[in-house]
Amino acid sequence: MTAKRTILVLGLGLAVALLAGWVAFPRALYSRRHQPLEFRHKTHAEKSGVAECSQCHALRDDGTFAGIPTIETCAGCHSERMGTSKAEAILVDTYIKPGQEIPWLVYARQPANVWFSHAIHVKRVALACAECHSTYGETDEVRIYEVNRISGYSRDIWGHSISRLRRAPHEGMKMSDCEDCHRRHNLEVGCLGCHQ
Amino acid sequence: MKVTRRDLLLWGAAGAAGLAITPVPWKLLDDVSIWSQNWPWIPQPTHGPVEVKQSFCTLCPNGCGMRVRMAAGWPVGIAGVASHPITRGALCPLGYGAHQLNWHPQRLRTVRHRTNSSSWEEARAAFAKACGEGPIAIIDGYPGRAASSVFESFAQKRGSYRAVLGPEMQALSPYEMWSGVPAAGLGYDLENAQTVVSFGAPLLDGWGTPGRFTRLWAERAAGSTDPQLRLIQVEPSFSGTAPSRTATRAWQWVPIHAGAEAALAAGLARVLLDEHLVSVSARGPMPPITLAEAADETGLSIGAIADLARTMVARPPVLVIANDGNPAIAALNVVLGAAGAPGGIVRRAKHTESYASAAADIGSARAVLIDSTVPWNFAPPTNAEVFRFAAWDGGSCTADWLLPAPGFLEELTDVPTSPASAIATYAVAPTLLKAPPGVQSAAQFLFLSGIDPTLMPVEKIIHARCADLFRERAGTLQGQDTTPVAKFASVQKLEEQLWKGAVWIGEPPRSAAFRCALKEWPATARSAQSMSSSSMNWSKAWRAPVLPPLASKLYQESSLREAPEGRNA
């Protein structure tokens, strides 16, 4: 066998592996899903005069985070159709009128054994929403929801970059990302400080 | 060019090496480890806004104050209510698992007629037919509620009403006979007693309201060799069975032969009278027993009986508590002067009615209606058609009709005074959980049957009772703060507080308001209840047909308690 042939075969193997690992794998690993409705943050903020994230994504009095607002909040304005878009039609007919909660796909969903307190991070430490959630909430972007077929969690948890290199500052919500920030700020928290 | 095996091997090796410098192995490891920790068959809690609602446990007549933590509308945790004047934040061990009862596998959801599935229409038709053919006996396990008054109204015209009385109330029936004051109007003034002599009553474990006597005992007696509250437990000793908690934690345990309670009570009365240990004004009749006879029957020496009598009166007020309707023990209280004195048997301020005991003969009833509050082991006469309401199937049911009733916190009810209490109380337990479709309470059943159009729905009766409380302007309302009833501007304001969990407390007991006339010592048979140690079984005090699932921690997953008797779950 010639050396040239050997190199060719090796190179082919390497090329296939690299292509599979860096291109095909990330594409195949994630399945793409659409949110049940196309919700546009910027439009809503402008039209209803909402300036702060916390006005809809509120902190309750007992310190728990309400997360994505319930259908009651939407019904506050949308009890009847306000516009002509298809999304609005679905909103009013499928969710508001029957009183059904919208099954939003949550990008930041953490495992059941994680305890994250928005009260501590947002109210006490005054961390900006964009630090973890990016400035998505200031745009009209309707993001696709990519979910990892094996683990079942959103792509946002690992971060978009499959190698975790050259990430945007807000990208990634794995335990190591929380730990990095805590280490930078010299805030040691025991296991049960974040787990339950 | 042929592709050889060597090619494949080289290609594979390069591929493997190449994969190692891609994210594939590392990402797969991470993903698989997460996947292996998220098995889909492991149940997850529901998430949602958490609120704490206040109500009362209605699984037994003690009506303990209860706070229920709800997440997304489902009950996820139970706690007591510290501001409740009687329970003071306590609940029985079973109460802490009560929120899981509504999903118990033995929950009843459909009407059953003997072994077949049936419907409410058929049950109503059968009941209406029975009403036309003869008297109906109604058995109530939790007398004094608004629903009870529905039963009593119905029974007045069409049959008889009977109440199942627990041992606390049974022990008060002799005083009713001797004074004319209904047993439901009497209570035990434990708060003012300094010596309590219990004849087999499990005062520290399953008697009366869980937090009442145990808390008094903990604060005034626990650990002290010279306690402010002396607890003397008279209880038979059975070989092979552990004595009760009350016996081994009491200040003194007096082990006697089984069934000799009446003899001991008589012997003690004799000593008290012979040695002039009781005041002349309180003198009761002399028992027809000699000390030697009492010693013989009880297994104690004459000296021991005499010592016990002297100890009993050493620190008055003394109160004697029986675990059943044994009149000899009640007579001992009369001799001691405890019947109608502070620290003894007292009359609660509110007027009450007399209940006919369900143990008494029902007579020739055509049908028997058994409320869901009646203990599962209550056996009605077999010649009548039995309509049994229950939220859970306790097994081996002999009733003709098994009718699914609302479960835990699934129906509005009021909370009358608990059986042993020295003061009258009243509260309202609102519905906190949605009942599943197809369940109906006995009171609703009677009301909806239309057989007696004068019946009122439970809610209306509760409103009327609140209006009575407001009008009488007596007592106080204890919630977050204590407010005298007289200070409430309207009945709506009063009701609002009650529906939020406040408790109405009546005036302190008037001990002088009741006097026993006892000419001669009552004749008694041996106390049947104490003949076997099984009467001490802890699960007897729990009325519901099934135990909460977490009770298994107490007897099956640990050896803290014996297995519950006569219960299959």
Added chain:
Amino acid sequence: MNARYGMVIDLDRCTGCGACMVACASENNVPSIPQATPRTGLTPMLVRRVSNEMEGSARREVFIPITCMHCERETPCVSVCPQQAVEVDKATGIVMQMPQRCLGCRYCMTACPYHARYFNWWDPAWPAGMEKSLNPGVAVRMRGVVEKCNMCHARLHSAKAKAAAAGRREIDPADYVPACAEACPTAAIRFGNLADQNDPVSQEAHSPDAFRFLTRLGTEPKLYYKSKEAWVRALAESTSANAEVKHG
């Protein structure tokens, strides 16, 4: 200031009712396990029944609630865990067990002198619909991992969140009471911060009637027991080797 959460359990007041056991299981999403026995049962809080071995009227019994003692010094379970699934929290003194990190070797169960650790022999299961009664503040474990008392950490979390929402840094002590202490009808189980001299529990821990179990092992447990009865205090150093008492 770092807290040292502990308890004083008044054995003179305990009537062995078991309310603490049920309340603990309810708070921590521990299922009822129909196939378990006292050896395989899951009881993060367990009340043991001990007698003075006498018969008749001289017989006395004591009920001893046993749970993780949150040992402070050379914590046995921490030192043996190959996974570092358990560690002592500096801020609270609580020995934190992470079932999600545990690989189920059960070395910690052997190491614990107080037998306060329990293994999930089976996957947790509840009758249909009953999973709606699970406490959202506590993760459900799967089979094959060890668990133990974590001092009702979900309640500490709620207290911290509440304090943060109110703009406070320190929690309100009234907001953080473990389920067992809250449930006890005779107030035998009292919870507090041993590092706070003004905390009545801290003061009680220094009373002459207070003792701890197996202090000669040097684990410095943070659960103190209290009794005026000498025979009960004498139980403190007993082991199965010199057992004169029956274990429940």
